[in-house]
Amino acid sequence: MSELTGRIIKNYNGYYYVETPDNKLYTCKVKGKLKKEKFSLVTGDIVSFEQVGDEGMIGAIMPRKNFLQRPLMANIDLVIVAFACANPDFSFLLADKLLALAEWARIPAVICLNKRELAPQGLVESCRAIYEKIGYKVFDISALQGQGVAELKALLPGKISVFAGPSGVGKSTTLNAIDNSLTLVTGAVSEKIGRGRHTTRFAQLLPFAGGYVADTPGFGNLNLEELELGNLASEFREFADYAAQCRFNSCTHTHEPDCGVKAAVERGDIAASRYSSYLTMLEEIKASKERKGRR
Ligand SMILES: Nc1nc2c(ncn2[C@@H]2O[C@H](COP(=O)(O)OP(=O)(O)O)[C@@H](O)[C@H]2O)c(=O)[nH]1
Ligand SMILES: [Mg+2]
Ligand SMILES: [Zn+2]
Known part of the structure; x- marks a missing residue:
């Protein structure tokens, strides 16, 4: 022993x-x-x-370097926020939720847009404009046709990386394309519900290039419980510079006068979609806190 x-x-x-x-x-x-x-x-x-x-x-x-609730995992070096350009459609809100959760856990993140051959006109370009400006690299790939996969693969050596995103976006297919010795089961997207079947049932680390990659199951709805503890605005990394210009220290960037964040949204310095995600998430967090208060 x-x-x-x-x-x-x-x-x-x-x-x-x-x-x-x-x-x-x-x-x-x-x-x-x-x-x-x-x-x-x-x-x-x-x-x-x-x-x-x-x-x-x-x-x-041993003490954890970091910890994620969804997917449930510790000691991650990179979160790859995984979406499809279509089938299922890209969601700015869901992407911003995953990015905020990665920020909260202090884990670097990039965005991967799969099924690029199905992309509606302008989608990849607008994602690039919005996210690369604030420091999230955007990779557009086709796992099925093998395009763009090499660039994504180059990120992985020596790291523990996790693919996080809805089911059916092609996470397992992408991993199979990155490492052809992997034979992860992939699922056809159901015509009826427009979502993939749950073919990956639990998170697991797969050895790859001196590190690991994790395939994870998709999720239905994403709850933002850990974000309830802090200040949501600080998980929107581009808000910080403008929040310094708010009249009130406690500004929530919603109804207050002289709000630096709202002014930046009006000027187009902060993307409208990001601000809109922030407002939606703020409401969801508030509603969840109220539900708990009543219990
Ligand atoms: N058109 C297209 N379909 C893809 C691509 N990548 C994956 N798929 C399909 O999307 C479906 C879901 O893929 P899967 O890898 O199981 O998604 P996961 O649930 O995110 O792991 C499968 O039918 C794949 O064949 C792609 O680049 N283009
Ligand atoms: Mg899968
Ligand atoms: Zn403000």
């Missing part, structure tokens, strides 16, 4: 699959002590365990 350290790459049926730096995989359970502390381990966690053969008992978890 010896004490080893490794990373949880998959959590399935009550077992944690832990990979050590020498690329060995151990099937682990959690020690009673850790269980009692009600600390839940997630994919990406670095743990130490007592090894017996190819099995282990996890006794401790």
Whole structure:
């Protein structure tokens, strides 16, 4: 028996699959002590365990660099916010939600627009204009036709990257195109509901180029619970410079006079779609807090 350290790459049926730096995989359970502390381990966690053969008992978890709730994962280097240009349609609101969650967790993010051959006129260009201006790189690709995949792939070596986005946008297809030794199951988009079937059922880290990539299941609705704790405006990175010009320190950039953010939206310095996402998310967070207050 010896004490080893490794990373949880998959959590399935009550077992944690832990990979050590020498690329060995151990099937682990959690020690009673850790269980009692009600600390839940997630994919990406670095743990130490007592090894017996190819099995282990996890006794401790190392401090996390960061943590994401959706997808549930720790110690991520890059979030790839994944959408399709069409089928299912791109959503500015959903993209801004995912970006805000990545900001909140302090994880760098880029945007990947798949199915570019289906893109409505101007969509890729306007996404570039809006997001690259504020420092989120936009990759337009066709996983099916192999276009643009090399540029995306170049981001990944040595990192733990996670694809986060709705189901049916082509996350699994993109990963298969990045690494043709992967054979992730992909799903046909249902004509009826316009969404992909849930073919990827849990988050798992797949070894790639000295790091890992994570395929994740899509999500139905995205709740913004962690954002309730802070100030939503600070997760919209381009607001900061203009918020400094608001008359009130406590300005929420909604109804207040002399608001630097609203002035920037009017001038076109802040994208109208971003401001609109901010207002919608603010309302959703407020409604969720009120629901909790009543309980
Ligand atoms: N037209 C087109 N379809 C694609 C592309 N990439 C994936 N798809 C299709 O989109 C559907 C959903 O893909 P999948 O990878 O399962 O999406 P996921 O749910 O995000 O993992 C499948 O039918 C794919 O064949 C693409 O670049 N162009
Ligand atoms: Mg999938
Ligand atoms: Zn303001």
